[in-house]
Amino acid sequence: MLNMFFAFYVIAIMVITMIIYIPLIIQKKVSLKDFIIKYIKINITNICIYFFVYYVQIRFFKVPINQVGLLDIIIPTFCIFVLILFLRILFKTTKKQKIKILKILLVIIFYWSIMFSFDYYSVSHNKYPIFCTNFNNMFEYQDGGTVIYFGVGYKVFVFCTPKLKGGYICPIFTDYNTAYNRLYEKQNK
Numbered sequence: 303m304l305n306m307f308f309a310f311y312v313i314a315i316m317v318i319t320m321i322i323y324i325p326l327i328i329q330k331k332v333s334l335k336d337f338i339i340k341y342i343k344i345n346i347t348n349i350c351i352y353f354f355v356y357y358v359q360i361r362f363f364k365v366p367i368n369q370v371g372l373l374d375i376i377i378p379t380f381c382i383f384v385l386i387l388f389l390r391i392l393f394k395t396t397k398k399q400k401i402k403i404l405k406i407l408l409v410i411i412f413y414w415s416i417m418f419s420f421d422y423y424s425v426s427h428n429k430y431p432i433f434c435t436n437f438n439n440m441f442e443y444q445d446g447g448t449v450i451y452f453g454v455g456y457k458v459f460v461f462c463t464p465k466l467k468g469g470y471i472c473p474i475f476t477d478y479n480t481a482y483n484r485l486y487e488k489q490n491k
Contacts, residue, residue: 315348315383316341322387347386352379381455414454421453425469431458443478450478461485 319341332340392403421431434451436442441450447462452474459470459481470485 315380316345319344344387348379348383351382351386417454418456421456421458422471425458425460425471428468430460431469431471434458448478457481459485 392400395403417433421433424431431451431453434453434456436449436451439449441452442448443450445463449460449462451458451460455474457472457474457476459472459478461468461470461482466482466486466489468485468489470481470488472481472484
């Protein structure tokens with residue numbers, strides 16, 4: 303299962319890279335030789351970022367090596383990769399293009415804040431999140447029915463244990479024990 307996640311991640315990065323560069327090759331702004339060199343550099347850089355985040359998560363945050371732990375590693379790595387691509391594109395553009403990119407970025411942030419607000423409201427009123435996925439109950443704990451939902455940049459833990467019932471919304475890198483303890487403290491004050 304762990305190898306499947308890593309393979310899916312690498313394939314997704316390769317596809318994203320091709321989607322970015324194929325229009326440039328068709329318009330003859332980038333030669334095929336340059337594309338191959340950049341393609342190899344980007345994928346090697348991305349795999350290095352992946353293993354760096356993997357090491358940091360294992361060494362310092364004690365993330366377990368299971369499906370949830372691996373997803374906790376892949377998502378920050380993907381975000382770092384997209385940020386690096388975004389910064390490279392931003393530095394190579396003109397002022398008009400930078401303004402256009404920043405407008406698009408503001409629209410994306412606006413829509414993300416709406417999605418996050420709806421999910422926060424839903425979780426705070428003991429309902430299920432709207433804009434999150436649990437990958438067909440793949441991330442379900444055997445503690446009574448706790449389920450993890452993944453949103454864009456955040457996680458929602460819906461606890462259903464004998465001691466604790468309710469939802470907790472948190473950053474994507476928060477683990478089960480931290481979320482459990484914070485919700486337990488919040489409900490028992």
